[in-house]
Amino acid sequence: MKITKLSDFFVTGDPLIYGADVAIGLTMVAIVVALTAFKRWGWLWREWLTTVDHKRIGIMYVIASLLMLFRGGVDALLMRTQLALPDSMEFLKPDHYNDIFTTHGVIMILFMAMPLMFGLFNLVVPLQIGARDVAFPLLNSLSFWLFFMGAMLFNVSFVIGGSPEAGWLAYPPLSEKMFSPGVGQDFYIWGIQISGIGSLMTGINFIVTILKMRAPGMKLMKMPMFTWSVLSSCLTIILAFPILTVTLALLFIDRYFGAHFFTLDMGGNPMMYINLIWMWGHPEVYIVVLPAFGIFSEIVATFSKKRLFGYGSMVFALMSISVFSFFTWAHHFFTMGSGANVNAFFAVTTMIIAIPTGVKIFNWLFTMYKGKITFELPMLWTMAFIPCFVVGGMTGVMLSVAPADFQFHNSYFLIAHFHQVLIGGVVFGYFAGLYYWWPKVFGFKLNEKLGRWAFWLWNIGFYVCFMPQYVLGLMGMTRRVSSYSWDTGWWSWNFVSTIGGFLMGIGFLFQVWQILHSIKFMKRVKGDPWGGRTLEWSIPSPAPFYNFAITPKVEGRDDWWRRKELAAQGIQDPPPKYEPIHMPKNSGTPIVMSVFWFILGFGFVFDWLWLIIPGAIGIAGTMLYHSFNYDTDYYVTVDEIKKTEAKAGRVV
């Protein structure tokens, strides 16, 4: 794109965006000044930016995703504010509203839920299976940086060039060059594409980690349930994400080379895009929710002080969902006109997939039955999840009835449904997981009282926000409208819904306060603060960089619980005999390569060859550099292990 004046490049004219420009500028200046003043650049580079330690990568994922949750949340509140004041004032112009519902959806699914999920994978899985790291630590770092650069590329569209505005899945023909001539859609394509490569590699990484790196004795059917859920999620990732890659690539080829995959003319077929994107999109919702099921399973067992009920059926449910999720995609476009046979088939598969999900709910309930339940924060969120997800699931089954869907389609009923399963399932699940594993990661618990405030604000806010939306949907309000007239009778419900949205926003602020407060008044905990059952609780909190000084030998499910019971009977582990540990070296290759990806993406967005070429050369160059680099690992000496273990308060 040729830039002739400043407003071709920067987004201008909107006071909200000018405000954001100032805030972004000030934050960046503050970060640079602080790092320089405290002489922390070297530390940042050595300890974080180049790290290949899964625990640190996990922390970076969590931080980035919470920032994205903030931005996506602000988007949501802007939309709710507009809908509470439909035409008395033009808070958001229709164009701006389009930008915001697009970015809200993309950010919440791809740049909030996905990285938060990857963060939990990284923080927990190697510790649960008794491994020292993931299978490919360097690739893991590359995955993170690709996600990060992709997310940055997407977010930059907000102030440079303009946001995408064709909805979170960018249906053509609206997303084609003819109807979206701006660069926003290209930011969308490249932002998602770059971070998508990272997601794919994470999927491969964790499958190999789980299948090949479990501690000796941990047979598949002895794995913790969270690890099972990660395996099922990753299987779905490696099978679904390539479809997204191709679909977006085809849209890009349409826009950039003038091809006709999804255009209205020259034989293109926009419906093929919708068909393809949902082949990824439907499995994607299972990708993010399956790990949440794993989290609930761990938490329910721990806080009920019982082993999980129906382990085998839970495994079967997780794995069958991960495959079955590929056979339901057409229910997202029943109204597209594929005919009765197609609709009937996909309605039935959609109803069938509800069955394994129902099985899991009963497993959790039976685990709690007659348990000695304590209601700490992780358990609280789990308890909130169950009724919320059941209702969300039931409305999903209502939507799966193809003839009825012709009424529900694209209405607020649908909006309420998927927010209920995504917030009630995914967000509640990941919050529960964060509260549960926080002490393992950082060595201190989060404040209980502030956490309860946040919990109730979120939960009350949730129902106040989304129950009215079911009603609005049945009253005929469609999604993606920025205003409506008073005679529709929608105002009061919308107003209530907006109040609920803000209650959740306040809940988020309480969580931020909770984190800051808990850091300030930190109370250190030992390795096993909850009375855990699985291996991650058998080592100090936070875990030493090599995780396990001695690779544990597993003899049963919930092996740490078993060992604690043995210890209670006076049977002690033999004294440890340390051996040197093989560890990967830190590397700057991932972040450098990801910066080149960013440059390449930015170049393609603006069609600037002078950026595309160095970007491409840089990517190829760093790959070749990595291929020729044979100096990638080292051994930790027995002395250093002894020192580290002594520092963590362990007998040497």
Add this chain to the structure above:
Amino acid sequence: MAQHHDTHAPHGGDAHESHGSMKSYVLGFVLSLVLTAIPLILVLNDIVTGNAADVVLLVTAVLQFVVQLFFFMHLKEEKKPRYNLMVLLLGLVIVLTIVAGSIWIMKYNMVSH
């Protein structure tokens, strides 16, 4: 990073090496040449036509895929548990779903035209 299945099978460390002998490679090569020649001769000379031609084409292609899997990629020699084979089969199921599902949804429903 010890492997969990060490307990049943002593891993000689060569689980990842491609085996195969000159014989299997030559046999595989000859078979794939034959399987490429069959459709060329039958279809381009119109010896078989219509649906039968499609069947011949697809069957020889699939056979050739199988030949490559066994003679060149040594799939048979994988040790248990055969994760690679399982992932491959799952991947093929999904590929078939993508292709057949798309064709079904997009082509054989006249409403969309």
Add this chain to the structure above:
Amino acid sequence: MAHVATSQSSHDHGHGHDGHHDLEALRMMGFWIFIITDCIIFGTLFATYAVLVNNTAGGPSGADLFEMPGVIAETFILLTSSFTSGLAVLSMNRGDKKGLIGWLIVTALLGASFITLEVTEFLKMIDEGAKISTSAFLSAFYTLVGTHGLHVSIGLIWMVALMLQVAKRGITPVTKRKISNISLYWHFLDVVWIFVFTIVYMMGVR
């Protein structure tokens, strides 16, 4: 890496220690899963091609455009290169470094001639006015066949990089794994080509 390779022999006693062989086996498995994801990429492109193949929008169809002699030559060249990449692995397993590099060079030359033929074919079609923007059919055709060609080209660069590494470091567990992987990749591209040849060209011209 040298000290790792030696320490592996002394530590290679089962559990509790991560010997180097285990690591290379992990990497082989990771690469295999990557190949599966690539299968899905091609599957999606084939699905798109199958849906759009008749949407020529008044432009040329496959029967009008494809010239089989060139395509048949490409097919046999790639088949042969798949075979020679297998011979490279056989040499490697015998510990024959020269044979390994030799067969890799033969494979790369065959690959390069495949790409040359394909690019020539594309240029000729474009010259006849059959561009990617001409119709949905041609968009799908160029993208599917071009993605395969791109894979072959990347494989060629990778192969050259590996020849240099083998020449410098010899046949070690690490180079062995890398060569096995590229040979797997090459067989995979051959399989994809068989389906391109069958579904795009043979079904297009008959």
